Amino acid sequence: MERLRLRATGSFFRYCSNRSLFDRRLNINSVNSIHNSTSGYAHGFGKNCRDFHFFSDNHKWNVQTCFGFVRYQGETFRDSTEKGLLEKTRRFQYRGFGSLAAKVQRNPSFSTLNSDDISYFKEILGEKGVIEDEEWLATANTDWMHKYKGSSKLLLQPRSTEEVSQILKYCNSRCLAVVPQGGNTGLVGGSVPVFDEVIVNMSLMNNIISFDKVSGILVCEGGCILENLITFLDNQGFIMPLDLGAKGSCQIGGNVSTNAGGLRLVRYGSLHGNVLGLEVVLADGNVIDMLGTLRKDNTGYDLKHLFIGSEGSLGIVSKVSILTPPKLFSVNVAFLACSDYFSCQKLLMEAKRKLGEILSAFEFLDSKSLDLVLNHLDGVRNPLPPTLHKFYILIETTGSDEPYDRQKLEGFLLHAMEAGLISDGALAQDINQASSFWRIREGIPEALMKAGAVYKYDLSLPVEKMYDLVEEMRTRLSDSANVVGYGHLGDGNLHLNISTAQYDDGILTQIEPFVYEWTSKHRGSISAEHGLGLMKANEIFYSKPTATVSLMASIKKMLDPKGILNPYKVLPHSLSS
Amino acid sequence: MKIMVAIKRVVDYAVKIRVKSDKSGVETQNVKMSMNPFCEIALEEALRIKEAGMASEVVAVTMGLKQCVDTLRTGLAMGADRGIHVETSGPLYPLSVAKLLRALVEVEKPGLLILGKQAIDDDCNQTGQMVAGLLNWPQGTFASKVVLDKEKQIVTVDREVDGGLETLCLDMPAVITTDLRLNQPRYATLPNIMKAKSKAIKKFTPEDLNVEIKSDIEEVQVTEPPKRKAGVILSSVDELIDKLKNEAHVI
Ligand SMILES: Cc1cc2nc3c(=O)[nH]c(=O)nc-3n(C[C@H](O)[C@H](O)[C@H](O)COP(=O)(O)OP(=O)(O)OC[C@H]3O[C@@H](n4cnc5c(N)ncnc54)[C@H](O)[C@@H]3O)c2cc1C
DSSP states (O other): OHHHHTTHHHHHHHHHHOHHHHHHHHTTTOTTGGGGOOHHHHHHHOOTTSOOOOOGGGHHHHHHHHHHHHHHTTOOSSSSOHHHHHHHHHHHHHHHHHHHHHHOOOOTTSOOOOHHHHHHHHHHHOGGGEEOOHHHHHHHHBOTTSOOBOOOOOEEOOOSHHHHHHHHHHHHHHTOOEEEESSSOOSSSOSSOSSSOEEEEOTTOOOEEEEETTTTEEEEETTOBHHHHHHHHHHHTBOOSOOOTTTTTOBHHHHHHHTOOOTTHHHHOOHHHHEEEEEEEOTTSOEEEEOOOOSOOOSSOOTHHHHTTOTTSSOEEEEEEEEOOBOOSEEEEEEEEESSHHHHHHHHHHHHHHTGGGEEEEEEEEHHHHHHHHHHSTTOOOSSOSOOOSEEEEEEEEESOHHHHHHHHHHHHHHHHHTTSOSEEEEOOSHHHHHHHHHHHHTHHHHHHHHSEEEEEEEEOOHHHHHHHHHHHHHHHGGGOEEEEEEEGGGTEEEEEEEESSOOHHHHHHHTTHHHHHHHHTTOBSOSSSOOTTTTGGGGGGTSOHHHHHHHHHHHHHHOTTOOBSTTSSSOHHHHO | OEEEEEOOEEEOTTSOOOBOTTSSSBOOTTOOEEEOHHHHHHHHHHHHHHHTTSOSEEEEEEEESTTHHHHHHHHHHHTOSEEEEEEOOSOOOHHHHHHHHHHHHHHHOOSEEEEESOOTTTOOOOHHHHHHHHHTOOEEEEEEEEEEETTTTEEEEEEEETTEEEEEEEESSEEEEEOTTSOOOOOEEHHHHHHHTTSOEEEEOTTTTTOOOOOSOOOOOOOOOOOOOOOOOOSOHHHHHHHHHHTSOOO
């Protein structure tokens, strides 16, 4: 009994030495709290799900210890509050967006809301499901980066597929534009209205419908928060096949609609493989039941794939059936340094070959990304002695046999070190160390937000070319910006981020269209995993030929003839009105 | 001078603990095991003292099942010079551990014995004190700062007490137990993991050390703490007042 109760000491220790987690609990209601999530590690171990309790008698002492500990590390615990960060970014971002907004015109064929509409919605959803509260709407109108801001006056919260259907049927008949919204963590301006679209917020559709322990197939509603699903599955001995830094807020419906990739794609593959079925509501309110729970089903066109990654432009995802892998308890994480990009590539090739079935993540960051994290996030330290290395790699293995896995990983790393592929490295000895390695990789977006204005590009490129773009961009921008590169090297996915003191159209014209042209020239994709949203709707041609895009437009026209679902997003504006 | 550090293998403190269905203990099968965090701090402190040129060798000691060697390897990868493993099979309680430690101290003759103030699995917080008693050495428990004076053969220890700090000056040899704030342990780097492979680990049995493992304590059962009830969301202040009055009877 004592053993259990007093485990509290352990958790306090963890929260102390990993400020981010502690912080996250403190800011539990903050819209931005998600970026503190150390998903990478929790996915493997399922530990973040553990409740944070204050245990009676030790309460005061422990809290003091936490604060004291952090201060002892030379950090000032409270001076960089979330709020300060939000305000700073808000100021920057609006300016940046100004020029973009000016390019989009409200589609005049959409109606505007009237009081009859509101009464109708109240009839079908009840008072509670119809939200006109200004503060609430202000949050729902603004995206995670505070870069895109709409002016919707109405947010609806359906509780069932039937209600979603009624909403869409009505909106379609009235020609009211709609934006489906999940956790609102999207990074391309897709989840917020551009003008006055009605927001259909899915968060009340958060029920788990069934879980089959034999097959590992989970069926749930679209509004389930990813982290809640992870916790649920953890108790069953399973994990979600995807994990991302936003898991504390993003919803499975949003993940499916953006075809989110994340940190373990290298192991479990994309949602096109893991999603077994969907139930979606079309623009006219028709409910399409494709909610299969079969791994194999070749009866006709596999239409669910159309909705995976359609960013809410073809239908609202109301239910999801997904294949979940069993949770394996042996997880190891290494943080490595490489002196050049070529070594990173070779290491990836070797890791795929030598770590084989246990490799579960292969992430990379350059030294400028590490500097950002060390400078802007409290409580993060460099796991390695502070010699200058150009690149850092995070490798995670997940398997079922701890001594075997560990030996395999150690052997691989020591060999790579002897071969000169890695110049230094550290191997996590416990879960806290593993989570602090992940914190570095996952903390980059947050650190970038704190550093000032940021231009984000999420690109798929051939791995060998990937870093050339970062270097070319650095040369182009010279001292005017801090150009950082990081991402899912294992998937050929570069996150190119350009950090500047403030938004500046002069800098933007140096970046775009250059970055898109470069990507196109190297046959890459201008959107690897974030989607096109509003940000890149007009840039689709860089990655897709005209004939393909016009087929997409015909599909859109067929499924949503009036174009009410998430207008101005995904497809180029020239084709969508 | 040699420093001896005791380290314990425990269920990783970030693991969600599950109680075995027969209530005989905590599930440790297929569960991540790691070094007790306070032991990590103890080892880190020993390494810093050595790096400051005030000790010649750091010996890490562990007791328990065969797998404890993994934890010892971690200690060696952090920088301990060599390891000692006293292999036992059954449960070990603080008094037995203290007796084994005393026996090892007699073999190794360290100038300092550093331990974590407690292990996070049983939270006994007794071993350091007991071994100091058995050895008749001075003890500085819950150390948040340790300063060694090699010439005078004394060690100054700050300890956290309610509402302040207490500073003790101990004659060496002495026992120190470490608190959370003493230091931040280092990571095991690859070069050090590589070096650790060739470091020696010496094995003992309790019989070798003439210690009989027995206990006056019987663990009756282990149960989970009561589950927290889910909260309720009330729709109005009136409802809240009503509940506080008529259900909670607090106003
Ligand atoms: C810190 C951070 C880290 C991230 N890391 C990753 C990463 O590693 N990999 C990655 O791929 N993405 C990442 N993202 C981007 C983002 O979190 C994902 O794209 C996520 O899947 C979006 O889910 P959401 O519920 O927040 O959707 P939202 O942001 O609410 O919506 C995204 C899009 O999906 C549509 N949508 C949402 N729910 C539904 C629904 N039920 N039916 C139909 N359409 C819907 C919206 O209209 C919008 O177009 C990250 C974001 C942040 C903030």
